[in-house]
Structures are given as structure tokens and as C-alpha cells.
Amino acid sequence: MSTEEQVRELGRVWAAAEERGDTEALAGLAAEGFRLVGPLGFVLDRDQWLARYRSGDLVTERLTWDEVEVRDFGTTAVAIGVHTQVAKHRDNPVDGRFRATHVLVRDDGRWRLAGIHLSPIGGPPPFASAPGGDA
Numbered sequence: 001m002s003t004e005e006q007v008r009e010l011g012r013v014w015a016a017a018e019e020r021g022d023t024e025a026l027a028g029l030a031a032e033g034f035r036l037v038g039p040l041g042f043v044l045d046r047d048q049w050l051a052r053y054r055s056g057d058l059v060t061e062r063l064t065w066d067e068v069e070v071r072d073f074g075t076t077a078v079a080i081g082v083h084t085q086v087a088k089h090r091d092n093p094v095d096g097r098f099r100a101t102h103v104l105v106r107d108d109g110r111w112r113l114a115g116i117h118l119s120p121i122g123g124p125p126p127f128a129s130a131p132g133g134d135a
Helices: 005-019 023-029 046-054
Strands: 030-037 043-045 060-072 074-088 096-107 111-120
Touching: 005 023, 005 060, 005 074, 005 096, 023 030, 023 046, 030 046, 043 046, 043 111, 074 111
Parallel strands: 030 111
Antiparallel strands: 030 043, 060 074, 074 096, 096 111
């Protein structure tokens, strides 16, 4: 199986584990030193990331990971795609569509998540012209 196939499969397993709130599976996917940079700029370490599910603060109803491009750098891979979620944090909707970068490291012959960075996907700024339009 190619690196791209392995990374895409890890992404499917990760998304399904997030939907189930399966902290055991998520812990197995995350490397020591894992960090999540959330869409508002907050940073969570591995324990904080998992604690959101353990406490019931975060409930993910649906999570997709699409439009994934994988680049292989040997013992590191970078996957950039679109993360779409329907979720609640402390009963507040946190639905969204994010450009997501996953950084993966090869650990004992398998890929593990070292980091995730989420950025909200928005429209162009008002001053930007439409493609093919007047500049």
C-alpha cells in the first residue's frame, strides 16, 4: 500500500473515531507530542484533545475528510484536505467546513498524527475580483 493510500486510510479511521468519540482509537492514531490548532487559533495537546470526548464536551455527529492531497517526505507526510463537521461543544453548534492540514510521522512502521491545523474556509475578500473579471 502506498503512502498516499495509508494516509487516506488513516484519515478515514480518524474521522470515524471522532464520530464515535472513541478516545482509545484516537489515542492510538496520535503520536506523542501531537498538537491540534483549532479554527480559532487555540492549541490542544494530545491529552486535551482526547479529554474533550472523555468529558462529553465535544460530540461529533458527522465528520468528513475530502479533497485530500498527500505529500510524502519519507518519515513525514503532509495531507491537506477539507474537514467538514457537524458537532457540538458543550451543547453549542460548532459545525463548519475547514481547510485542514494533517502532519503525519512514521512511527514503528505505521503513520501517526503529529498535528492537525484547521482554518475556516471563507469566501474571497470584498475587494477581490471574480476569476476572469476586471481587475
